[in-house]
Amino acid sequence: MSLNPSQIRALQQALGYEFQDSSLLSLALSHRSIGARNNERLEFLGDSLVNHVVAEALYKQYPTAPEGEMSRRRAHLVKGETLAAIAREKSIGDCLELGVGERKSGGHRRKSILADALEALAAAILLDSDFETAKSVVFSWFQSRLNDEASFAASKDAKTSLQEWLQGRGLALPEYHLVATRGEDHQKVFVVECRVPSKGLKETASASSRRRAEQTSAQRVLDRLQ
């Protein structure tokens, strides 16, 4: 099964990029279920490209946001759900090349397959052009979401997520301890430890507010649990 010219036109328009080398486009759309010539290598490269483009956009858009906030914003933007939503807006699912089994079981609607294909397309654009071109295309995919404060606010913060994770497993709630404060009044640094005794985990984090240090320590515990 391969794409007809009008599908290719529509997809390129939705992506905001016209390929010189159409074999790169086709490779990016080839799920591993169709065989060894698939988009897994492109996905590897595209994942890092998307991460970097989003990181740089956040760095510039939020010039005073602390690292922890930028990390949370990025995690929200590059998670599978968001990438799959972008892929759906561009009808990438209709263009995927899937093996028979995957096609029959609805692989073209599967979140992970859509997210991987979007990352692979980012890499294909990079290889077909240059970094600055690929960056501006990838940036355009995320632009509306970079400004979507409501959606970000609705995404759960790390302390809430950690609490829900533990409650869902009938485990005791985490404990937060202020283990140190450093520095002068106007530039104090708070060091907080988040403890989850039931999992034998503790992680510390420091930040210029106690609340942010708690959030970051909770995120570090979550990273180890997930």
Next chain:
Amino acid sequence: MSLNPSQIRALQQALGYEFQDSSLLSLALSHRSIGARNNERLEFLGDSLVNHVVAEALYKQYPTAPEGEMSRRRAHLVKGETLAAIAREKSIGDCLELGVGERKSGGHRRKSILADALEALAAAILLDSDFETAKSVVFSWFQSRLNDEASFAASKDAKTSLQEWLQGRGLALPEYHLVATRGEDHQKVFVVECRVPSKGLKETASASSRRRAEQTSAQRVLDRLQ
């Protein structure tokens, strides 16, 4: 404490880059222990830049390596130990701005502080120049290691690491099950599931060889454990 001109010269030479804006260099060297004006935001941006530059270098250097192998190679190159070793080669520790407490407790030799500073320097170079310049500088930091097959081979593969992790905790060894094979003879895809019943975890992976599918599934379980 701030750097004298000969220290700045030596550092820039070691990095392979001369800053236009020396305040970016100084910011990248400022650990959070000295206050709110520190390198944490730069580290966030630099982390993604280093990841992407290394991913692209591996993509080009190993044109037939499967995604799982590139991921392992990248993990080996961008882990804290490697970044800290590069930072040490460039004597970055001598140039760090640390708070009194960190300085007294040997913070300028601490692995995580060195690794973070190297990432922050990568971002500072990006902001001081442009992507292509920053990419070639960062690439030069990793170049000898990109070719260092011996060091990579000595890094443990995912199956070995997983086994050791479980043994260290007195837990049963993982089980690998071939759950499907797909495709024609010369482009078969093997789907393997790695199971760790003691942790209630299972992860599948597919690859063009059974061994690689096992490695990737083990890596996915490891990612969830760690």
